[in-house]
Amino acid sequence: MLKKLAMSVAMICAAATSARADEGQWQPYQLPQLKSELKKIGIAIPAEKLADLSKHPMSAIVSLGGCSASFVSNAGLVVTNHHCAYGAIQRNSSPEHNYIENGFLAKTRAEELPGGPNTLVYVTDKVENVTARVLKGVTPAMTGKQRHDAVEKAIKALIAECESSGSVGAYRCSVPAFHRGLEYYRIRQMMIRDVRLVYAPADMIGNFGGDIDNYEWPRQGGDYSFLRAYVGKDGRPADPSPDNVPYQSKDFLVVSAAGLKNGDPVLLAGYPGRTSRYKLPSEVRAARDVTFPQRVAEIQADLDVIAASTKGKPADEVRYASVAKSLNNVMKKAQGLSDGFARKDIAAIKDAQDAEFRAWYARQPGKSPQLLAELDTVIAADIALSDEEFGHGVAFTSDLLKSAATLVRLASEGAKPDAEREVGYQQRDQNMIRARLNRLEQSYVAGVDQARFAAALQRYAKLPKSLHVQGLDALLPAADAVPALYANTRLGDTATRVGWMGKDAAALKASGDAFLQLALKLDGVTQSLKDRRAELDGNLERVIPQYMAAVIAWKKSQGKPVYPDANSTLRVTYGTVAPYSPADGITKGPFTTVQGIVQKHTGKDPFNAPQKLLDAIKAKRYGQFKDPVLGTVPVDFLTSADTTGGNSGSAVMNRNGELIGLNFDSTYESITKDWYFDPEITRAIHMDIRYMLWIMTEVDHADNLLQEMTIKYPTKAAK
Amino acid sequence: MLKKLAMSVAMICAAATSARADEGQWQPYQLPQLKSELKKIGIAIPAEKLADLSKHPMSAIVSLGGCSASFVSNAGLVVTNHHCAYGAIQRNSSPEHNYIENGFLAKTRAEELPGGPNTLVYVTDKVENVTARVLKGVTPAMTGKQRHDAVEKAIKALIAECESSGSVGAYRCSVPAFHRGLEYYRIRQMMIRDVRLVYAPADMIGNFGGDIDNYEWPRQGGDYSFLRAYVGKDGRPADPSPDNVPYQSKDFLVVSAAGLKNGDPVLLAGYPGRTSRYKLPSEVRAARDVTFPQRVAEIQADLDVIAASTKGKPADEVRYASVAKSLNNVMKKAQGLSDGFARKDIAAIKDAQDAEFRAWYARQPGKSPQLLAELDTVIAADIALSDEEFGHGVAFTSDLLKSAATLVRLASEGAKPDAEREVGYQQRDQNMIRARLNRLEQSYVAGVDQARFAAALQRYAKLPKSLHVQGLDALLPAADAVPALYANTRLGDTATRVGWMGKDAAALKASGDAFLQLALKLDGVTQSLKDRRAELDGNLERVIPQYMAAVIAWKKSQGKPVYPDANSTLRVTYGTVAPYSPADGITKGPFTTVQGIVQKHTGKDPFNAPQKLLDAIKAKRYGQFKDPVLGTVPVDFLTSADTTGGNSGSAVMNRNGELIGLNFDSTYESITKDWYFDPEITRAIHMDIRYMLWIMTEVDHADNLLQEMTIKYPTKAAK
Incomplete structure (x- = not known):
């Protein structure tokens, strides 16, 4: 009796007292300053290791240009959001092969499809503080335009120098300003331009709820897809060619199917686009x-x-x-x-902060x-x-x-x-x-x-x-x-x-x-x-x-580090799995389950779940992806991590840096977070990696990819 | 940090594991059969005592004809819902004395206002099984009409006999059928016809949310009012007269301000109107x-x-x-x-039950x-x-x-x-x-x-x-x-x-x-x-x-007692304070708080809270009514108790039979409970008595009534 209720309550209560929310899109190098915070929420990876872009897990994190992603095998396999791979899926889709509607799975590498010129993988391989070089020619007497032009000229030179360092077209470099020019970093990214579509679930899994559920919770989106990065035989980025070979990703994320529960800590790494946290x-x-x-x-x-x-x-x-x-x-x-x-x-809150600062x-x-x-x-x-x-x-x-x-x-x-x-x-x-x-x-x-x-x-x-x-x-x-x-x-x-x-x-x-x-x-x-x-x-x-x-x-006088506004560069945020209360008497999250798909299914777009998915749910073929607290397969979950646009596809990792989810949206109440992070209500929406693995196992039978990834299952039972 | 979230989670988690829902509108005499159930959820009053209408607390429970109520002093003071006393308030309201809009408080008994001919208090004082007498003249050979007329005639005679037993107009008797005629009970009720309006809060407290929030949760209704029963100097019901005196209620409920939390047991006594639980x-x-x-x-x-x-x-x-x-x-x-x-x-569920029975x-x-x-x-x-x-x-x-x-x-x-x-x-x-x-x-x-x-x-x-x-x-x-x-x-x-x-x-x-x-x-x-x-x-x-x-x-062969469908007679139900999940990823309840009033307040009917109420909330003048878990004053709460129309105003009692709430509505998802009680989602909405006491103390200053009632405060602190 009352199983569902007990579930929903138990899932909220599992670790309620540790529910907390955390503001900050940190530059990796800043993480050692947050050592004690990371330890407090239970992150096991040393902060120093997280700060090193050449080390696991950060070296597995990539950008797709506008979206975030991560390597999940040593053969260039990349996981990101379905909506981030949408262009590649759409491009290959036709009335005869409707990969949007039906999904697509390459059973062999030969079946992988070209992602097209807009599907790119950027691997950040070098970050240098170039502030001095950017500001070298700047003098106090300059007009605004002169100053701007001088900075732009210096940046162009720095970029040209950087982009000419590898083979032609191998690197894409940028010199973004941090704190609007307090610091400049030159970021060198290897730009892989032969990227292929490996696997996408049906649109009504990847995009279940569509525009109606956009920015909403509860959410039941299976927002994932797989791409693969290809390079020339010399290991360098090359134009798309049948001769190219999978990129040997020196690092990749281990996938954990062990699951997580309310209050558990998460790490999130990706390329947040733009925030306005320091506005007056x-x-x-x-x-x-x-x-x-x-x-x-x-x-x-x-x-x-x-x-x-x-x-x-x-x-x-x-x-x-x-x-x-x-x-x-x-x-x-x-x-x-x-x-x-x-x-x-928020203006009044800013007034108070501003007055205090002044x-x-x-x-x-x-x-x-x-x-x-x-x-x-x-x-x-x-x-x-x-x-x-x-x-x-x-x-x-x-x-x-x-x-x-x-x-x-x-x-x-x-x-x-x-x-x-x-x-x-x-x-x-x-x-x-x-x-x-x-x-x-x-x-x-x-x-x-x-x-x-x-x-x-x-x-x-x-x-x-x-x-x-x-x-x-x-x-x-x-x-x-x-x-x-x-x-x-x-x-x-x-x-x-x-x-x-x-x-x-x-x-x-x-x-x-x-x-x-x-x-x-x-x-x-x-x-x-x-x-x-x-x-x-x-x-x-x-x-x-x-x-x-x-x-x-x-802030330093108060012992607090300061993160720069997001600027599409690699950042790390952390938080905990946490519900929120949008209004007195209502609690939302932290988990949704496959039962929510059945509840929302109307048979009409965007609530038209594939029959094979509905059948698997109805038959309760949960396998090892059944959450012990929820009693069913989780789909999405909420955390207090600090994200914004550009964090789509970001790896959500557990305390050990294992992949346990993909970020793909925020709640409607969180939208103001670009201006002010309100820990009471700001929540990011992630897909639970168990849902992806479950679909791959029970619905889409993507056995080749399950084999390719390194997956830790909750029990010792053989896969 | 995160106080509100911690609150909402803590309040759900307080006793989550004991959350349960209980079906049954029991005739008081049946309660001894449920002894172990009552004990299990933590009811301390012996079932035998609850079964005795002449004993506390059941002898304090009264009917208003369509609504339920209870005595809360030995001088005929009755507490019920604001919407149950609405006729009396409306009748006395005028453009000059807008008691609907502003509320009404009689500071002395002389100021109490006539409730009018439709404001009646029925005190059940005798219940007899008269099945044999009703069916005495019925023979198997009768047509339906003959049988119906014979039963009706017998009932009329039983009623006439009963109503002629006291002074003219003192008793109202009825012979309702239980299980559609398996049993008949003759119920004698003393009908008190001089009932006066003592105190009603402002409409935008009593009816906050109005029709929009009707049947909805979250809810922030202060749905209470006070009446007083008057009788002739001889202690018998009498026509309204200035010479009448307050009815000496031999029993009344003690009010507990000690509060309750998720999972706590409740008892609820009142006059549910009609259910259809045994439909084919x-x-x-x-x-x-x-x-x-x-x-x-x-x-x-x-x-x-x-x-x-x-x-x-x-x-x-x-x-x-x-x-x-x-x-x-x-x-x-x-x-x-x-x-x-x-x-x-539900038809399919009934099919299965019906097939099993057949x-x-x-x-x-x-x-x-x-x-x-x-x-x-x-x-x-x-x-x-x-x-x-x-x-x-x-x-x-x-x-x-x-x-x-x-x-x-x-x-x-x-x-x-x-x-x-x-x-x-x-x-x-x-x-x-x-x-x-x-x-x-x-x-x-x-x-x-x-x-x-x-x-x-x-x-x-x-x-x-x-x-x-x-x-x-x-x-x-x-x-x-x-x-x-x-x-x-x-x-x-x-x-x-x-x-x-x-x-x-x-x-x-x-x-x-x-x-x-x-x-x-x-x-x-x-x-x-x-x-x-x-x-x-x-x-x-x-x-x-x-x-x-x-x-x-x-059912007896399965060890289960059976309650008859509701028929406006006195029933007892029990349950626990419990949230529910209306949809995957959302939990509602079990409490709302005064903060919800501020959230919903728009300044326009029906979300137009009185300024004095808003001021008290803003100033956090919570006094001793601050819930230790919620950190603020609770307003309404949900329980799994089995109620229906007619239960409006029903006393909600704690394990010791002390008044801790007033029933006033159910959630929208619960409406089908008249046909099928679904423990997963069926929830009754009650006003927390602490909200009433808080309004009386901090907003309306109803000191005379606070003095008249027997109130147990959470601490030993003198009132």
Whole structure:
């Protein structure tokens, strides 16, 4: 009697007293400072070992560019999220071989499918502090623009030096700023460009719940897929070729099927994209009162136009499905931020912290007399310029205009020596630009783009004055002039569009293409906006590092280390398996189970679980993946680990560094964590690796991969 | 850090392993059979003592007629739900003294306000098994109707005998059937008719969450009010009079502020109204497939008509507010039953139980060869007749038609000797009929009633054939004839309507009133329906007791006692404080806290908590009502006790029989419990008595009542 209840209570209670939440996306080198914290929650791996990127387990962690992943065999087998491998699956999918709907499993290496040019594996192999080299030419007398340009030039040189060190195209290097320029690290990544699709479960396993469950809990997503990295016979990255061989990954994660329970510690390593944890109260208020509400309204309006102009045209709907999906995702995030700011007065919390810091700073003997005033000035300027940039985005809601603007810029920058070109338009960026211009083919319909542009121009006209771009309004076409633009352009044709690459500005000027003409006309305003951004960024990069240095000193005086905002570099976070209470009288998590799939299954997308999965659940073929507390197979779980976008696919490891889950989302209440980490409610959503292993064993019979990985099972029973 | 989370987890975990749910609304005399069960969950009061209605604590439990309540002082002080005392509050409320909105507190007995004729306290003082006397005249040869009439006659005589035993109007007696006629008990209740309003919190405490939160959890309702029973100086029930004195309640409940925690046992005593736990699978299917869906559709349609015809007329909206509220409540319950039947295949569970029983029965030597076939026949007939009765209800969706039908029946029955009159139309019922005819004044608008009737006639015409009443269709007016009916009636006038009471059938016939004429025309069909019901009931009462006797024997063979379906008689149930899981990955309850009020407060009805309450929460003036685990004041909690409508206001007692809560609702998922008690999800919602005491202490300062009650505080600290 009452088995289910006992389960749900027992699972919450297993280690309730140790439930805790932990803020911090740490640079690996910082981990030794957190030694006692790691020990307290029960992490067994020495902090020093975690700090060493050349050692296990960190050397098994890779980036896919936008997503995180990890090696799980010594033959380049990579596990990541289903949604991170989606492009590779989609690319190989056809009506005859519907790998999205049915999943895909290569039973042999020969059956593995090409992931395509956008499926890349980045293996970080070198991280150097290059702050001194970046700032060498910077002088206090420089204007913002001068400072910005000097930094950019130094960075370009550092990157060029780095990328020329290996075989051609073997390395991708970057020099991201930490604390907005307090430090710069040069990161060298081996870029593996022959990556193949090995195994993906059916979409209704990998993406069960779809957009409806996006950012939601309870969740029952089996969000995993497998890729394999291939290199040339010399072991170096090479263009895709049948002659390539699996990359010999010197390190990989051991998979643990032993499971975990509430309160257990986890480590999470990956490439979080962007956070804003050190924003001032004024920035929080601007985001809360202007940025997010405007963004939500703008996206909703654009989505409405797309819906209206594709309605009743299934082919057009399909073309815009991924655009709409992505807009919806951004909007849900912006809405979540708005809701979160409404729920908790984060600005007031920031006010208190800011006041405390300023009081402390005022007492410091070595304080700069003008720093905080300068800070407030540049931040105010940043808020104002961001408003204009938002307005610019609204006015440019046209894929043809964006393409034309890219071509115009490319022609202009192409006239300069490579090192002097604007970032993003250098020789190293040509392939990506071409891919983008080509890819538009899949998500463009002239009539829809025209409707979006005309509506966006009308919305732009109605934006508050502060959101209008200096000099832009007079140059924009009237909404009723839009049809003529589309009648007089051939940029909608992919070959024509891509064909303009490499042409010079004179050729563009001579063209009769309406969109190229419009882009040429608007380019000055866009460039002036960029110049003002460069000037401001230079000032921000001058002032904010001083401010952050003071904040770090303040925190240090309290014995607290400080992590930099996320910037798509490798970070480690830790936490514990923990439920949360979204409202008085309700507790959510920490686990879901396969029974939840049966409960949600309606037979209709996105709640349409495959019959073979339902059958396995119904027959209770749980095997060794049955959790002793839950009495069934777990699916997803919550932890207090500190994640954000880019952490998709991140390895979730147990105290011994064994893979026990994959990060793939956060709860809706957690969305504000990019601005403020609230330990009460911030929870990351992970897939339990036992669910993946169970599907592989009982549903998809991926025996070859189960054999290839090193899996620790809960009992000694032979697999 | 993480206080709230720790709280919510700790509160669930406090005694998680003992969480259990218990089915059974037991007649007090049955409790000694459950001795070991009661002991197991930790009830300290001996079962024999609980079985004795003349002893503490059962002698403190009273009925309000439709609600339950209990004495909490020796001077007739009664505590019940706010919604049970609502009529008394509303009656005394005026724009100048808005006791609904602001609450009411009599600081002295002189300030206590009359509860009005519908506020009654029933004290059960005698329960006798009268089965033999009821069935004395019944012979096997009787038709159903003859049997039914014989039983009814015997019951009337038993009631008359009982009610004439005290002073005039002192007792209200009843002879309800248990197990549909296997047993009959005569219940004598002292009916106290001078009941006064003592104290009610503000509506936005008592009814916080209103209709939106009805049947929902999390809940933060302070659903309590106090009444006082007054009697004549001779200690006997008397008409309301300033000379009356507080009733000297020989017993009352001690109130415990010591609190309770997850897993703690509770006892609950009250007057549950009606359950259907012993229905056959065919009845479950009929309810699931026809009754509840039809009921939901019908009520929704009627509500739509009310909404459309009152729209923009605030005065009319007010008149129909309570009608709509009550219809909404019935509909939500019907919808909850539909949803519950969809969620769990209760028919299949019943199939299995039924098959098991039939297999057992077939093995019994003394079995009746035709019982089960007869059972199936009468049940099928009951389902069919219930369909017609539903159709009759649809056709009679007119308050004027219902009033006219009552008057017609009254005239007809009035011509007979009192003992031979139809139940409900005897001399003892006159006052209730008059009150009802008078009360219509408050919720009647001619135009709205006309719209409802016209629309209902159209809906009736479209009902499936099986739901049409034999002989009715030809007699009903066409929808377009309805305006003429309303133009030619004066029954909308209250004095006229009530004035027809006591007039004979000839006078009604001679009247030119269109509704009286219509009612006279339809009376034959209604009576024929009632006759068929009497015939069928006689058969049901003959067959079902035999079936239930067999079921009881079957259960006895398994060592299990059987409780009868609820029939508004005093019952005892027990259970434990327990959360539940409504869906994979979510746990609800068992407690809510005052923080939930702050979370839900919007400043708009029904989430408009009084400022003085919000202030007390904000200031954390928790005093001794702070729960040590929750760290704040609890508001409501869930238990596994088995309750239903009628249990509103029921005392929730701890292991020692001390009052620790008031029952007031169930969760939405529990609605199906009237048909099937699912221990996994069935939870009753109770108000924690600590919340009431806290409001009385910190918010409303009801010191006089806190003094009058006997309250055990958690510490020895003086109050």
